[in-house]
Amino acid sequence: MIKAKDVSHSYNKDIALKNINLEIKKGEFISIVGKSGSGKSTLLSILSTLLKPISGEVFFENINSKNIKDIDSFRQKNIGFIFQFHYLINYLNIKENIQIANEKATLQEIEKLLDLLEIKSIINKYPNEISGGQRQRAAIARALINKPKIIFADEPTGNLDSKNSKNIFKIFKKLSKKGTTIIVATHDLNLASKTDKTYEVNDGQL
Ligand SMILES: Nc1ncnc2c1ncn2[C@@H]1O[C@H](COP(=O)(O)OP(=O)(O)OP(=O)(O)O)[C@@H](O)[C@H]1O
Ligand SMILES: [Mg+2]
Secondary structure, three states: OEEEEEEEEEEOOEEEEEEEEEEEOOOOEEEEEOOOOOOHHHHHHHHOOOOOOOEEEEEEOOEEHHHOOOHHHHHHHHEEEEOOOOOOOOOOOHHHHHHHHOOOOOHHHHHHHHHHOOOHHHOOOOHHHOOHHHHHHHHHHHHHOOOOOEEEEEOOOOOOOHHHHHHHHHHHHHHHHOOOEEEEEOOOHHHHOOOOEEEEOEOOEO
16 A cells, blocks of 8 residues: 655754665554654654655555656545644634535534544534543544545654543544544554554664
8 A cells, every 4th residue: 555665854954764674565554653753743744745754755556656647646545644643723703614625524424534533523623622632532533434545644642641541542533443544643552552563763774
């Protein structure tokens, strides 16, 4: 499904990733762990085509990402993102924030997803009216509403207590069993142990 071949990256002169080779199968639930600054977010950004590596290639179902003509629409159609910081839009309520990702989503679909994430009661609230953990779950709902084939999540449970974190991982597990490919960067080794495979990034090396 996703393949990285000899991927290296540096910001200015600092090397962030060295020669990463990685293959992720359809429906796999992968975790990426490693110390702060080790390169996890950089790797997710490159695998998800948001960042171009200085060398190496990323393939989606054997198609080189460099050869994908309209990369923005490819991303929109296939990839769901959950970022380290949630990036909800402050002047839109939670329902509207989710509709931004999929304007065709029905109220029923949105409510079902919010219910799954245990935040149905905040559907009409604005981001500054809810807690950090609720915001994070709203951002997860926004990433899932399109039913993407691939989900990239960077510290999706960073603001959540252990009960909610476990729930998010359970939801990911269920999605992966239905064929969604999921790649999560996390500091939480206990949660990482619940995934199919864990990679450790150490000083830019896998
Ligand atoms: N935009 C940037 N400009 C310059 N250097 C950067 C930038 N983003 C990351 N880096 C550097 O690249 C290296 C890897 O950073 P990255 O954000 O990938 O680490 P991380 O493993 O995600 O860390 P954390 O666990 O703190 O989120 C670090 O040395 C970092 O300082
Ligand atoms: Mg990071």
